[in-house]
Amino acid sequence: MEFQKPRPLSANREKEIRSLLRKKERDRQGLFLAEGFHLLEEALRGRLHPVLEIYAVESALPRMETLARTFPPLRDLPVCLAAPSRLARISTEESAQGVVFLCRKTAVSPSVLEDGPGPVILYLEEMADPGNLGTILRTAAWFGVRPVLLGPRSTDLFNPKVLRASAGAVFHLEVLENTPPDAVREWASRTGRPVVAAVPEGGVPPKEAEKGGKCVLLLGNESRGLSRELLDLASRRVTIPRRGRGESLNVALSAAVLLYEFLR
């Protein structure tokens, strides 16, 4: 079976698509762009946010063919052919590997919190750096965290750098965006789930922070840490002990260590 006959990517369509590099347009249209074969594969595997259309340079078609052997639905997707210079205008990476694709955002339902949440739930307050957010999502997926709650004013989940750093986790990990602290308070109090705040100093060691095998772990902004409102929600504070030098561990590394310890 063949791919649908690729159409050329028109200048008008390019302009429409390119607008999705801005968060405002992603929000308004409910669409986003992702790049590269690895993310395309994860998108086809994860299926949380459906792929709608693919933009590729001609030399990328053989690799698409190979991918379609593992993921036959890829053959049903419309493909637009673009010159490398045109593809570059809708991509943000130098090494987009000649493929960019359009996805529809699927809003994760808050019912994920009722429907078998994992033993550890993560709440991220105002993550500013896309690399950190993506890395934390990749780590959360690895450790089986479900769901991840993203506070208001965080960097956008569908920012291309977040998608890349997540290594595709965004395509299968359930993330509740724009979750206010109140929602955590209400849910934790109703379910009796302990709330643990990660703080750069003064908390108990990770081993002592999590006792019943279940918690909501709060991680704060890279520079300012957690807000007072969230700190007040927590019944325990946890700090990874420093043995050497340095001001702090990066928030993504802290997340990895804490998830490892809490889920051991």
Place this chain on the structure above:
Amino acid sequence: MEFQKPRPLSANREKEIRSLLRKKERDRQGLFLAEGFHLLEEALRGRLHPVLEIYAVESALPRMETLARTFPPLRDLPVCLAAPSRLARISTEESAQGVVFLCRKTAVSPSVLEDGPGPVILYLEEMADPGNLGTILRTAAWFGVRPVLLGPRSTDLFNPKVLRASAGAVFHLEVLENTPPDAVREWASRTGRPVVAAVPEGGVPPKEAEKGGKCVLLLGNESRGLSRELLDLASRRVTIPRRGRGESLNVALSAAVLLYEFLR
């Protein structure tokens, strides 16, 4: 006490300095550049690689003055004033904060391996990504690892992105560059130190990998992992168990989890 009267940064000097953005020139001259006030502070605090000269825009001088109150030797350093456009040509970051500085590389002596090495020693084989290398060094410093051994063909320790991601750890952490696997074999066998290889699958869980409180931890290249030669050196292999989804944990995150576990 005043700073030395700043001289203007000449076009010739700019050219000489700019050459240090290339590894080859850093190697040949034994010098390197770093950027921003945070790294300058860490360089003055860490003192492993001495600061020789400072290039600053005029508007950065008040902040230099503040820093000099904590680090008086800063006043003895030559300062060259540069227009922002000239400073941009010797810097690699958009937010260099108007300050770039020149340092002399100090080669760490292999005697650090005899002179009270820490309980965990890290060997990094062919780290390719400067962000990963820098992040691992930052984490190693946090956990008090001493020394870190860097294998041949790794990304350059003095690459500006490594310095930045290390959050200044390069200025105080002892790193032995260009260390061949043979040196690890010889040292581990002579001192009886167990060698543990981090592998993406098939190893024992971290808790079982490190028993005597001391080891050499081997971490491999981001794509290819550890070479056969290094795998053969190891008496144990360790894998961080996956509980959810994803191909692998990023090497810097793995380093953080393993150092946390081995040094608990």
